[in-house]
Amino acid sequence: MMLSPQLHKILAVAIFLLPFCAQGKPAGFLSKFSFKPFYGDRSNNEQQIPVGIDQLFPPPAVLHLNKMITESGGKIFATNGKTANFDATVEKCKEAGGSIAAPKSPGENDAILYFVKYFNTYAYLGIKQSLVPGRFQFLNGAQLSYTNWYPNEPSGKGEEECVEMYTDGTWNDKKCSKNLLIVCQF
Template sequence: MQAAWLLGVLVVPQLLGFGQGARGAEREWTGGWGGAVEEEQDSEALMLKHLQEALGLPSHTGEDNFTGITLDEISLDEGLWGPEEERGEPKGKEATTTPAPSPSPSPSPTQEDTVTYILGRLAGLDAGLHQLHVRLHALDTRVVELTQGLRQLRKAADDTREAVQALQEEQARAGRERGRLEGCLKGRRVGHKCFLLSRDFEAQAAAQARCVARGGSLAQPADRQQMEALTGYLRAALAPYNWPVWLGVHDRRAEGLYLFENGQRVSFFAWHRAPSPSPHPLSPSQPNGGALENCVAQASDDGSWWDHDCERRLYFVCEFPV
């Protein structure tokens, strides 16, 4: 049976081709060659008949029957090679589509690749750290420069402050010297001191501060001679009016304990005394203010002392040492 199959595979195509060639030759060469062609066709038909019998194919009649046989009619797959099940092929007519192979996964990194990657990252970190060190060094240098500049500015500020302080001290000293000269030139000199009247209204403490700024203090008549000289100076300066003028005498520390501005205790007093036997209600005997009136002013007409509230604003008289 296998031999028949092989014979069919080898002979049938040649016979088909030979038959077609014979028919073409017949159509081309009609005439004198007709008898030879007919003999050739008869022998071809006889060979095909024997082949059909050998292969078990159905017989066909007529001249052109064999030429109409195609490979579709002669199932070479079934007649020659056997059923599809024996060849291990599926029975379905539609060809199964073979899925496209999936792309192969990328190879996993090796240990050398990992080490190279780590070394590259470390190199980048080292470069960044180097840049940070460079910037830090630049910042340190800048900080040092700024610190030095700040130190120089502080030194210059200290020098300026000292210069200003020295200038202020010199100005104060010049003011005191000028005040002493002015007090002796414009005021009244008595022994080793000079008295100078100020026609500005000030409280007792403010008047003392102004006298000190000019190199003196509020007047502190220590004896009768100084008291009479001061009385004559004030009367001449303020006549014909009677003005109270601050002196440097007070009892702020203790009631009834009168002190000069330099802290010495007053030993000579010139308090006003009311006339008797009929005193005037507006001129009582002094001191009469108690704890409410702790500073002493001198009347410009007769030189008597009166106690007043220290915050009252009056003229004042300064004294300057000669």
Template sequence: MNVCSCSRVFVSPRRECTSWALDVCLPPLSLPRQGAPAPWAKGQFPGPQGPRQQEPFSAASTERGVLLGHQDLLRTNASRQTAVLAALKEKVSVCNSCCQGTQAQLQTARTELGEAREKLFQQESALKELSERVTQGLAEAGRDREDIRTELLRALEAARLRNSSCEQCPASWLPFQGSCYFFSEITATWDEAQRRCVGAGAHLVIVRGLEEQGFLSRNTRGRGYWLGLRAVRRARKIQSYQWVDGVSLSFSYWNQGEPNDAQGREDCVMMLRTGMWNDAPCNSERDSWICEKRQSC
């Protein structure tokens, strides 16, 4: 009976195992003859197939050397990677410090920008308020100048009348630049108002310029008044406007959006309480009227 025994060799780089199994089968023990050398003394092992060389042991030793070389190379690479990682950490630390400084500067810039915007807003508000005051002051100055001019013209006209042979304006009529004006206190249609003016030797007022318009506007007394102005229609469309003396309209003082000829029947013109002009139906009885006649000299 043959007796076999097995042995294993382990090499463990990186905790990995490589094994070779060497089977050595021994024949029945028989002692060599006296004086004869043992077969294994020459590096051979007896067996059923003859002696086997110790080649597996040499291969294992070579593989082990290669693995140890790889292990050294890996250790070297690991050391280099550790150094690179340390350098990167240092750079990251520097970048973090720079970022913190930049963030602080950015926050300061934001604060300064907010303060600048607030100051700019305050300056714009102050400038707007100043502009409104200047505009209001100019408007008031313009009105005051117009009032002074009107009063001066009225005084000059009164002085001229006193020193001339011109007829004085009737009672309840106001003089202005050689004409007399009557502001009615009752209302009537446009045609009725014109008849009443003609009955008084006058006509519905004809506005020839801004000075006369200013005089009329200052005496509206919160009423609306008919003017001596009507539309001229052709084919149901307004072509122009004409005064009661037959002269076409040149100077005008229309309110915003006027004349609009609402419903196609606003042929007559009246003056609003603000002094602005508006077209209206001639048969409206809501407005008073202004008569005008030249002073006779």
């Protein structure tokens, strides 16, 4: 059986956020679907995670999916509320079946901004400096068709190779070593 692209995205997001579900109850956008996780029967009322999943992920933490997922332009954006450096962010998103969030329109920028504002912290974007200092591109090498640079940015002149989103939605070039909010797209 082949999964629709939308269902594939939903499953990838669910797996990405699984460790952060509270008491096995889907919240946020997942409640719109007729998806019910299997938790089995436990006499002591503890959660039972489906076979195999508990080996992949630690037991769920007490954190609802509300405020953790948004959609724009046919993409689903998600965060786990954690921070990491740029390379670790790229890897975490890849492991989850997505990629680091890279806005291609004002609507997608706003979807990422939602998390940045909610967690009141900056986030890396899937944009990096090209071989030409001061010029930026998507990680796949495609040129930027949409930008939202803060005034006088980018300013790193080759020393700041990554891009972060400020809490007002504008962008700044930044060194890649700081831990910022992980936001993925699916």
